[in-house]
Amino acid sequence: MTFGSVTVTMLGLLFVTFIIGRVMPIDxxxxxxxxxxxxxxxxxxxxxxxxxxxxxxxFFYYIWDVLHGxxxxxxxNARPVADDIRRVFPATLELASLGVLFGIVLxxxxxxxxxxxxxxxxxxxxxxxxxxxxxxPIFWLGLMGLLVFYGILGWVGGPGRVGIFYVDVVPxxxxxxxxxxxxxxxxxxFKDAFSHIILPASLLGYYSLAYVSRxxxxxxxxxxxxxxxxxxxxxxxSERAVIWRHAFRNIRVQLITVIALSYANLLEGSVLxxxxxxxxxxxxxxxxxxxxxxxxxxLGGTVVVGxxxxxxxxxxxxxxxxFDPRAK
Amino acid sequence: xNALNRLMTTAALGLAVAVTSVPSWAETPAxxxxxxxxxxxxxxxxxxxxxxxxxxxxxxxxxxKLVNFDPLNMGAGYQPDLAESWTVSEDGKSITxxxxxxxxxxxxxxxxxxDAEYSLRRAVIxxxxxxxILTQFGFTPENVEQTIKADGNTLTITTxxxxxxxxxxxxxxxxxxxxxDMKTVMANExxxxxxxxxxxxxxxxxxxxxxxxxxxxxxxxxxxxxxxxLGAPAMxxxxxRHVQESATQxxxxxxxxxxxxxxxxxxxxxxARSVAGVAIDDELRGRxxxxxxxxxxxxxxxxxxxxAIKYLVDYEGMQNSFLNGQYTIHQNxxxxxxxxxxxxxxxxxxxxxxxxxxxxxxxxxxEIEVGVREAQERIEIAQSLQNTFAQAxxxxxxxxxxxxxxxxxxxxxxxxxxxxxxGPDYPDPQTNAGxxxxxPDNSVEAQATGLLAWRNAxxxxxxxxxxxxxxxxxxxxxxxxxxxxxQAEFRETAPFAILFQKIExxxxxxxxxxxxxxxxxxxxxxxxxxx
Numbered sequence: 001m002t003f004g005s006v007t008v009t010m011l012g013l014l015f016v017t018f019i020i021g022r023v024m025p026i027d028x029x030x031x032x033x034x035x036x037x038x039x040x041x042x043x044x045x046x047x048x049x050x051x052x053x054x055x056x057x058x059f060f061y062y063i064w065d066v067l068h069g070x071x072x073x074x075x076x077n078a079r080p081v082a083d084d085i086r087r088v089f090p091a092t093l094e095l096a097s098l099g100v101l102f103g104i105v106l107x108x109x110x111x112x113x114x115x116x117x118x119x120x121x122x123x124x125x126x127x128x129x130x131x132x133x134x135x136x137p138i139f140w141l142g143l144m145g146l147l148v149f150y151g152i153l154g155w156v157g158g159p160g161r162v163g164i165f166y167v168d169v170v171p172x173x174x175x176x177x178x179x180x181x182x183x184x185x186x187x188x189x190f191k192d193a194f195s196h197i198i199l200p201a202s203l204l205g206y207y208s209l210a211y212v213s214r215x216x217x218x219x220x221x222x223x224x225x226x227x228x229x230x231x232x233x234x235x236x237x238s239e240r241a242v243i244w245r246h247a248f249r250n251i252r253v254q255l256i257t258v259i260a261l262s263y264a265n266l267l268e269g270s271v272l273x274x275x276x277x278x279x280x281x282x283x284x285x286x287x288x289x290x291x292x293x294x295x296x297x298x299l300g301g302t303v304v305v306g307x308x309x310x311x312x313x314x315x316x317x318x319x320x321x322x323f324d325p326r327a328k
Numbered sequence: 329x330n331a332l333n334r335l336m337t338t339a340a341l342g343l344a345v346a347v348t349s350v351p352s353w354a355e356t357p358a359x360x361x362x363x364x365x366x367x368x369x370x371x372x373x374x375x376x377x378x379x380x381x382x383x384x385x386x387x388x389x390x391x392x393k394l395v396n397f398d399p400l401n402m403g404a405g406y407q408p409d410l411a412e413s414w415t416v417s418e419d420g421k422s423i424t425x426x427x428x429x430x431x432x433x434x435x436x437x438x439x440x441x442x443d444a445e446y447s448l449r450r451a452v453i454x455x456x457x458x459x460x461i462l463t464q465f466g467f468t469p470e471n472v473e474q475t476i477k478a479d480g481n482t483l484t485i486t487t488x489x490x491x492x493x494x495x496x497x498x499x500x501x502x503x504x505x506x507x508x509d510m511k512t513v514m515a516n517e518x519x520x521x522x523x524x525x526x527x528x529x530x531x532x533x534x535x536x537x538x539x540x541x542x543x544x545x546x547x548x549x550x551x552x553x554x555x556x557x558l559g560a561p562a563m564x565x566x567x568x569r570h571v572q573e574s575a576t577q578x579x580x581x582x583x584x585x586x587x588x589x590x591x592x593x594x595x596x597x598x599x600a601r602s603v604a605g606v607a608i609d610d611e612l613r614g615r616x617x618x619x620x621x622x623x624x625x626x627x628x629x630x631x632x633x634x635x636a637i638k639y640l641v642d643y644e645g646m647q648n649s650f651l652n653g654q655y656t657i658h659q660n661x662x663x664x665x666x667x668x669x670x671x672x673x674x675x676x677x678x679x680x681x682x683x684x685x686x687x688x689x690x691x692x693x694x695e696i697e698v699g700v701r702e703a704q705e706r707i708e709i710a711q712s713l714q715n716t717f718a719q720a721x722x723x724x725x726x727x728x729x730x731x732x733x734x735x736x737x738x739x740x741x742x743x744x745x746x747x748x749x750x751g752p753d754y755p756d757p758q759t760n761a762g763x764x765x766x767x768p769d770n771s772v773e774a775q776a777t778g779l780l781a782w783r784n785a786x787x788x789x790x791x792x793x794x795x796x797x798x799x800x801x802x803x804x805x806x807x808x809x810x811x812x813x814x815q816a817e818f819r820e821t822a823p824f825a826i827l828f829q830k831i832e833x834x835x836x837x838x839x840x841x842x843x844x845x846x847x848x849x850x851x852x853x854x855x856x857x858x859x
Contacts, residue, residue: 027732033457039775041457076371077544078528084544143575151579158585159576164362164567167549168541278571280546288368288545293732 006310013306014066014299018059021295028075028293049075062299071300076292081300084285089304090175091161092274092281095201096266102205103212103262108255110209111216115224116243126213133210138203142276145199157196159278166192200277204270208262215258219251252323260316267308355584355837358859361563364571364580365590368545374527375447375506377456379753384503384851385568386548391506391533392557394425394444394483395497397755399844399853402665406497410439410507410534411483414497420490420802423497425483431557433509434531434538441478446510448476448485450522458504461754465491465499492801494667498756501850508532536561536855545570550854561855581606581835587859588843589835594653600835607838610653614663614752614848615830616760617655617709619698621823623785625744628696628823632689638675638825639682640716647828650708655828660815661764663829663848667804668757668811674819682720695723696744699734709827710747739777741785750780755849757811758799765791765818786823 029046050058065072071081114126149156157163161177170177170184178197181190223229224247232242271283282301289297356362367382375387396409408414411425431439449472452462466488467475475486487496499505509532513523516530523532531539536558537550550566569586571577577589578596582603592600600606621628621637628634643657662669686692700710707728714724724745727734738746752759767781767788776782781792791814798810818824832845842856 027736030732030735039777042777074544078372078525079544087543143573146576146579151583154583158580158583159571160569164356164360164569164585167547167567275572276576278569278573278576280543280570284572285545292368 006314009310010303010306011063014063014303015059017299017302018062019055021298022055022058028295030293066303071303072296074289074294074297076289076294076297081297084297085282085300085304087175088280088282088285091279092267092283094176094178095197095204095273095279095281096263096270098197098201099204099266100208100259100263102202103208104259106205107209107212108216111213111218112220112243112248114213114217115220118221123217126217130210130214133207138207138270139272139276141206142200142203142273145203146276149199156199157192159196159276161196161279162189162193163196200273200279203273204266207270208266211262212255212258216251216255219254220247223247223250249323253320256316256319256323260312264309264312267312268305355839356587359562359564361566361588361840361854361857361859362586363566363568363588363590364577364586365568365588366572367548367568367570368572370542370544370548372528373531373539373542374456374524375503375508375533376451376454377458377524377528378503379456379458381851382548382568385846386539386542386550387503387506388535388846388851389537389550389566389854390531390535390539391503391508392431392439392535393505393507394500395505396501397846397850399846399856400842402844402847402849405494405667406501410444416493420493420800421488422484422486423493425485427481427483428557429481431534432555433512433534434553435509435512437509437511439507439509439534441481441483443510444483444507445476445478446513447507448505449473450508450513451504452476454522454524456524458502458753461499461502461504465496490800490802492799492804492807494804494807495756495758495799498667499754502754503851506533509534537566552855556855558855562858563854566854578835581837584837587837587840590832590845592833592835594833597653597833597835605838607836609834609836609843609845611832611834611845612656612664612848613830613832613845614666616658616661616663616750616826617706617748617828617830618750618824618826619713619745619747620780620784620825622741622744622746623787623823624741625696627689627691627694628744630689630691631821632685633691633694634821634823636682636685636689636720637717639678639685640713640720640722641675641825641827642677642712642716643673643675643827645677646709646712651705651828653833654705654831656831657827658829659819659826661760661818661824661826662757662811662815663752663760665848666752666755666757666760668798668808668815670812670815672816672819675825677716679716679719686720686722692721693723694721695725697725697727698745698747699727699729699737699743700747701731701734702728706747706749713747738783741772741783746784752848757807758795761795761798761811761814764824765814765822766795768792780824784823789821791817791822 028049029042033041033045046052050061069082073079074081074084110126114123117123150158166189170180170186170189173180173183177193178190181193229242229247232246268283271287273279274281274284282304286298286301289301365382369380370383371380372378372383373386375391378384378387392410394409394411395406398404398407410428410431412428414423414425416423427441427444433439448462451459452467452472453469477484512532513527516526517523518525529542536553536556538553540549540551542548547570548568552561552564554560571580574591574593574596578592578600580586581589581600597608601608621634623629647655647657657673658664659673659675660670664671698710698713700706710726714726717724737743763780765781765788767776767779767786769776770782770785770787774782781788794810794814798807798814801807801810834845836843839859841858845852
């Protein structure tokens, strides 16, 4: 992606989000003044928010502020939106990263094995796993996971990022508690935080796994039926070398796209997972803001999510060049 | 494949070891109260600005007031708090409070009459959303120096006319009556904001608790004030965690990771009831469900039609089915436990009676629209109404929309029927009487959109004057009787059918004692709680 295309994408994202925010049937003024306010109070706040100005003027002011790193102040909690995002985004980043890690570590090998042993019992299992992952409502799966692993077995920590005994125990450096507890050398907090993140991360990881394994299988099948693979086998090359050195090497570029997309989806914030597990991440932040008509927070969150997509795209482009000489 | 197998086995073993070695806690510590609640409505901690449920919960435990409710004896009404006594002038317009000696703010500064003067003046000058609770007594930014004055250890407030003392004092128990530490707040003033920006996220009170941290949509952590003038609270730390889901709250409660779950739905209440060590409390809150009829509608403005519609509501059917345990039948605009509240509910579902009344009014084939906000219980109520109205030949078309869509039309007198909820703003009967039964100017030009009577284009036919009279009546008992009479007339004549009053069902660990949520009149109190 070039600088120009990044700029155009960002502007487009800002414009569309801004317009949607203005035409949605929610009322930021009502959120502030309450439903019993008099007309004069309502009008005063309406003007104070600049809503009396033409849409394009409002949009221009907004762009100007964003370019200066100012997402505005949350209409509801009166804090700078940038501060709120700094607080909630690391929670999502931590959860999504662990989730996608599960997805890659388990999904890629599963996809490869399923393709190599096409039609075998392991292939059938991989397909069922992927199908369940796609079709099972995450809300139900999350609640069942909590009920079994937390409520009945007591193997994992409950909702929230850490237990009540460990809230604010380690100083926040990155905002990601696992990393902060390592930096602080506090292994008790690390263990507790891990016990809280393991279930939601596994859940997200499962969805990522379902997608990654299915796509890996499909890419591998395509490669394994290619003539160069037959040639390699005829030449007497070992099966491991055929699969990993030839077939898998050729799907890496496609896999990068799949993994990047999967990661971006998780980073957007899996709202339902965050709600079930009381995980204060960016997904639930944007959703709460949207339902409360806090458009500054919605726009700020959307810009960050857009940036993530763009950064992951750039990163994917860079990796293409590493893995595919033709892209250089 | 061996390498792969090894990798997968190692990963699985690693996870298993990690998760099975997690410590499991049977219950929270004896000096700590942990609550699961939906706290995403907190927008500010400044008592001059806070006007939401979860914010009021925090404020009540952080800020002392001149007068306050005793959580263990709510029925006694307002009691001395930071003011130990008060006197009323002969003309009934001035109340002079004598401040309690020896009380300190969390900062260590003494609580003085000057702090009370500053706090009340500040609330009027800032003029935030709840400011009307004070400004309705005639206080304005221009006159507060004369009307709210400290002198030594006393504070005198002078209203623009005589009001019932109970009305004024009840209003001072609202969140906006919180007394802030003037020195601390002034030290954090920025651009003449009277410390508003700082107090949005910080506290400067003298109450039982101080806020250690507030993370929006995440948690509020409070620590006890060992110098609290009523004695150091037993719960040294109170943590309120934002837990959106009822099922999640129930799991946390049953596992002993929280002490109180405040948002359990009827299914989870039923499930938690049978769990050993868990108790369920029912407490009446102030929220009312009602329907109202636009009096600009030619048919709905007929008295017989208004009456008929009150007979076309399946009160018991709804209470005993989808509202089970969450709402109780209540047909009066003052919630139970309010001064002047009555518990007379004369209307029941009576299709024949309704048909008679409609025939008497000469109405047939009536088709009307009801506006409902997109909330499950409201939609279900509207659907029940649609069913029972149809039995009397009335077609009720349900329009579901967002708050903006429905309220905008309601405030513009554009709906035939509105189905919604109303919660009192402060613990005095005037809060509801002054909106349901009060409408001094019914003209379109008046634009009194804050008054429910105006929104329904209802000329109250003399009730406005009666509400005015009740609000200045000095005798508490006489005043209560006046509200009884107003509500009796209202029930019969008003284009409002009050349907239900909210019951809050709370799950708590059995070892948690003395937790009161504040009933219909105030917010939760943590300081009497013991384990």
